[in-house]
Amino acid sequence: MSEPIIKIKDLSVVYKQKKQTIVAVDDVDLEVEAGDIYGIVGYSGAGKSTLVRTINLLQVPTAGFIEVDGHVLSDNKQLYKGRLLRQARHDIGMIFQHFNLLAESTVVKNVEFALRHSDVNKNDRNKRALELLELVGLSDRANNYPSQLSGGQKQRVAIARALANDPKVLISDEATSALDPKTTRQILDLLKELNQKLGITIVIITHEMQVVKEIANKVAVVQDGKIIERGSTVEIFSNPKEPLTKEFIGVATGINEAIETIKNSKTVQNLSKNQILVELAYKGQSTGEPVINNVYDKYKVSANILFGNVEILNETPIGSLIVVLDGTAPNIKKAIKEFQENKVTVNVLKEGE
Amino acid sequence: MLNLIKEYLPNVYNFGWTGDYGWGTAIWQTIYMTFWSGLIGGIMGLVAGVTLVITDENGFAKNKPVFFILDKIVSLFRAIPFIIMLVIALPISRNVFHAGIGPNGALLPLALSLFPFYARQVQAALAEISPGLIEAGLAAGGNFWDLIGIYLKESRSELIRVSTVSIISLIGLTAMAGAIGSGGIGNMAVVLGYQRYYWDVMWLGTFIILLMIFIVQFIGDTLAKRLNHQ
Ligand SMILES: Nc1ncnc2c1ncn2[C@@H]1O[C@H](COP(=O)(O)OP(=O)(O)OP(=O)(O)O)[C@@H](O)[C@H]1O
Ligand SMILES: [Mg+2]
Numbered sequence: 001m002s003e004p005i006i007k008i009k010d011l012s013v014v015y016k017q018k019k020q021t022i023v024a025v026d027d028v029d030l031e032v033e034a035g036d037i038y039g040i041v042g043y044s045g046a047g048k049s050t051l052v053r054t055i056n057l058l059q060v061p062t063a064g065f066i067e068v069d070g071h072v073l074s075d076n077k078q079l080y081k082g083r084l085l086r087q088a089r090h091d092i093g094m095i096f097q098h099f100n101l102l103a104e105s106t107v108v109k110n111v112e113f114a115l116r117h118s119d120v121n122k123n124d125r126n127k128r129a130l131e132l133l134e135l136v137g138l139s140d141r142a143n144n145y146p147s148q149l150s151g152g153q154k155q156r157v158a159i160a161r162a163l164a165n166d167p168k169v170l171i172s173d174e175a176t177s178a179l180d181p182k183t184t185r186q187i188l189d190l191l192k193e194l195n196q197k198l199g200i201t202i203v204i205i206t207h208e209m210q211v212v213k214e215i216a217n218k219v220a221v222v223q224d225g226k227i228i229e230r231g232s233t234v235e236i237f238s239n240p241k242e243p244l245t246k247e248f249i250g251v252a253t254g255i256n257e258a259i260e261t262i263k264n265s266k267t268v269q270n271l272s273k274n275q276i277l278v279e280l281a282y283k284g285q286s287t288g289e290p291v292i293n294n295v296y297d298k299y300k301v302s303a304n305i306l307f308g309n310v311e312i313l314n315e316t317p318i319g320s321l322i323v324v325l326d327g328t329a330p331n332i333k334k335a336i337k338e339f340q341e342n343k344v345t346v347n348v349l350k351e352g353e
Numbered sequence: 354m355l356n357l358i359k360e361y362l363p364n365v366y367n368f369g370w371t372g373d374y375g376w377g378t379a380i381w382q383t384i385y386m387t388f389w390s391g392l393i394g395g396i397m398g399l400v401a402g403v404t405l406v407i408t409d410e411n412g413f414a415k416n417k418p419v420f421f422i423l424d425k426i427v428s429l430f431r432a433i434p435f436i437i438m439l440v441i442a443l444p445i446s447r448n449v450f451h452a453g454i455g456p457n458g459a460l461l462p463l464a465l466s467l468f469p470f471y472a473r474q475v476q477a478a479l480a481e482i483s484p485g486l487i488e489a490g491l492a493a494g495g496n497f498w499d500l501i502g503i504y505l506k507e508s509r510s511e512l513i514r515v516s517t518v519s520i521i522s523l524i525g526l527t528a529m530a531g532a533i534g535s536g537g538i539g540n541m542a543v544v545l546g547y548q549r550y551y552w553d554v555m556w557l558g559t560f561i562i563l564l565m566i567f568i569v570q571f572i573g574d575t576l577a578k579r580l581n582h583q
Contacts, residue, residue, distance in 0.1 A: 056492055089494040100489035103583045104506050114493035145582040209543060 093162030394467030402475025422452025
């Protein structure tokens with residue numbers, strides 16, 4: 001286990017307004033290890049941005065401890081300030097939903113902006129900026145203005161700017177939310193590549209599990225300012241506990257939709273006494289199909305597959321099958337036990353009557 | 354040409370080009386007053402406008418007392434009609450700055466009138482800048498002056514537009530100041546033209562002022578367009 005590069009403890013952010021106080025971040029602990037791509041998921045207003053913006057003190061916390069790559073940015077009321085803070089921010093790049101590029105500066109000047117206070121010699125800044133643009137695949141657009149670029153290209157410029165000072169951490173606040181699915185994929189691929197090539201740690205906020213699924217190795221689900229569930233992406237996808245997590249995953253895999261459709265189908269509406277509708281979830285080595293064969297051989301319980309989905313997360317397959325099991329009641333019980341012994345999670349969706 | 358002027362615009366001709374009441378002198382005085390009061394009032398207004406934006410509730414250098422006081426000062430000066438400003442400020446510029454009357458005497462009231470007007474325009478122009486740009490500047494490790502730079506550069510086209518409007522309104526004010534003795538084309542048109550029934554002088558004065566305004570407008574529009582990449 002490597003040392004965490006981001007350590008957040010007992011962090012709270014409270015907005016005081018005239019009539020009400022809003023607890024946007026509520027006593028959160030979070031550790032991100034070097035090299036992680038950490039997804040932060042939650043609905044709008046959950047407090048994701050507020051939480052993540054404390055990492056570079058764009059948001060000043062009301063209380064709590066924040067350490068990033070050895071800089072103790074906040075220890076309750078002790079905050080990094082002035083030059084120290086600006087230097088620390090060089091270790092923390094950030095990209096945004098609306099790119100936030102300087103419209104009146106060319107692409108290369110946008111990148112050079114971030115180099116103003118860097119160690120890079122004044123005469124070498126242009127060269128360095130061009131290298132960064134090369135890295136994100138945009139060197140041919142160096143002298144364009146942002147308005148001449150597509151959304152995906154703008155985000156690439158923003159990424160180049162964020163990487164200018166060789167940060168250890170990159171924060172992405174809904175960086176793909178304004179992009180179409182194909183461009184989203186390209187940007188996510190780029191982030192993943194940067195993570196592997198440069199070893200940069202990425203914290204990525206999103207309201208789509210799809211994004212997490214594409215690149216994150218860990219994920220935290222945020223609701224009402226709290227992290228309600230966290231873990232490795234594989235763990236969370238294969239065995240979500242909280243209803244909200246299940247909902248997010250259900251949307252991402254399409255399984256929620258499938259269950260709704262299936263529940264309305266004739267087969268399922270007229271489930272007979274010795275039939276039962278279940279979802280079989282499995283991950284990694286334990287695969288569904290062989291067990292299904294086993295169960296039939298042993299207990300004469302047949303499985304009629306109505307829906308199947310397999311996701312590959314970090315090279316681990318995560319499968320989900322919706323099946324009708326058909327057999328005598330005691331045998332179905334044994335079958336379910338057999339599934340569970342083989343590390344297949346069984347969710348009963350509907351029993352026949 | 355000169356003969357034609359002599360024949361059809363006899364009074365215009367009589368004032369000549371140079372000399373205390375010459376056309377050239379008057380044009381020069383108007384340009385002089387506009388330039389210096391524009392520079393002084395413009396800098397004051399720019400500083401005030403920027404300060405208002407950065408110290409306000411959502412500004413990166415939020416500062417309630419500074420914002421409150423400056424906001425009130427700007428509102429107060431904005432409320433004083435120019436003709437009254439002239440009367441109040443003339444003695445100050447005469448006694449404190451020993452500016453005397455004439456073009457120099459008008460600089461203080463002109464600058465003090467331009468300042469609140471320009472400050473509000475700058476404030477409005479900068480308020481258009483997305484807070485995201487300032488955040489990106491902060492996240493990139495930018496300091497105070499970098500952020501001011503973002504504000505000014507990103508709104509430069511709009512700043513040129515509001516400066517154009519301000520200069521034009523300033524030229525109008527110099528004409529008014531001229532009417533009470535500070536010289537310039539306004540003085541020419543009103544005191545030497547209108548009040549003495551030298552209609553040709555009045556009309557030529559008006560024409561010259563219009564021409565100046567058109568030139569300023571043209572330069573402003575061209576620059577604003579050229580510097581806009583939004
Ligand atoms: N400057 C602010 N002043 C007052 N309340 C705020 C402020 N910023 C955020 N909030 C409130 O804090 C809560 C969390 O907001 P936040 O922007 O962190 O949510 P989010 O999860 O990022 O949402 P989204 O997905 O819409 O970006 C919300 O209830 C929001 O209204
Ligand atoms: Mg947000």
